[in-house]
Amino acid sequence: MTVAVKLTDVRFAWQQAPVLDIPEWQLTSGDSLFLYGPSGSGKSTLLNLLCGVLTPQSGQVKILGTAINQLSPGKRDRFRARHIGMVFQQFNLLPYLSVKDNIALAASFSGGRQLDADWRHTLIERLELTDDILQRKASDLSVGQQQRVAVVRALLNKPELIIADEPTSALDSDLRDHFIELLLSSAEQSNATVIFVSHDKDLARHFDHHQNLAEINQVEGR
Numbered sequence: 189m190t191v192a193v194k195l196t197d198v199r200f201a202w203q204q205a206p207v208l209d210i211p212e213w214q215l216t217s218g219d220s221l222f223l224y225g226p227s228g229s230g231k232s233t234l235l236n237l238l239c240g241v242l243t244p245q246s247g248q249v250k251i252l253g254t255a256i257n258q259l260s261p262g263k264r265d266r267f268r269a270r271h272i273g274m275v276f277q278q279f280n281l282l283p284y285l286s287v288k289d290n291i292a293l294a295a296s297f298s299g300g301r302q303l304d305a306d307w308r309h310t311l312i313e314r315l316e317l318t319d320d321i322l323q324r325k326a327s328d329l330s331v332g333q334q335q336r337v338a339v340v341r342a343l344l345n346k347p348e349l350i351i352a353d354e355p356t357s358a359l360d361s362d363l364r365d366h367f368i369e370l371l372l373s374s375a376e377q378s379n380a381t382v383i384f385v386s387h388d389k390d391l392a393r394h395f396d397h398h399q400n401l402a403e404i405n406q407v408e409g410r
């Protein structure tokens with residue numbers, strides 16, 4: 189069993205206000221985790237530490253054996269592009285580009301990885317992005333369609349770690365379940381580790397493990 193994520197003595201504060209104090213936390217490669225906790229408890233902050241968008245004031249954030257918080261900003265960006273797929277609340281699609289071009293743009297950030305054209309095709313089919321959708325501008329899509337494009341983009345480069353932050357908040361319950369099944373089965377095909385944050389506890393049943401952030405975070409009242 190290899191370790192995908194390992195945090196040691198991680199502390200993070202926003203302007204002197206402590207948000208996270210995590211003595212130790214780890215995830216095994218290929219696991220899927222549903223992470224929950226009340227609003228303001230630090231879930232998004234933790235995800236941003238995992239993908240190196242934020243760095244902790246102390247401690248170590250190891251992703252796939254690399255201490256991401258100790259890399260220079262440029263190396264961190266390259267590491268993220270190569271190894272981490274992110275599906276966040278705002279899908280970060282470029283509104284004036286077509287869906288096809290949004291996907292092509294993600295492929296160009298592959299961090300030097302060779303794009304697998306068959307995998308791209310499989311993802312587009314699984315997430316039911318029809319030719320009509322592929323030609324449309326991202327700004328003309330429904331929220332559900334944008335979410336599906338965001339998943340294709342996140343999985344395209346076969347990242348070892350997939351981080352999703354409330355990606356299904358705008359979907360009805362049938363679409364939501366379908367979306368998660370697609371996300372998880374696509375991740376499984378590339379043996380990726382998945383961390384999924386949501387307020388909706390009903391979604392937990394899709395995941396191997398469930399954890400309340402309060403179980404690993406020692407900051408009082410979070």
Ligand SMILES: Nc1ncnc2c1ncn2[C@@H]1O[C@H](COP(=O)(O)OP(=O)(O)OP(=O)(O)O)[C@@H](O)[C@H]1O
Pocket residue numbers: 202203207225226227228229230231232233234
């Ligand atoms: N950019 C920021 N500047 C200052 N404080 C921040 C910033 N982002 C978050 N915080 C604070 O950090 C704490 C944790 O916020 P975070 O967004 O990580 O929580 P969360 O669990 O993801 O919440 P939610 O479920 O509502 O999205 C909150 O008290 C929040 O006000």
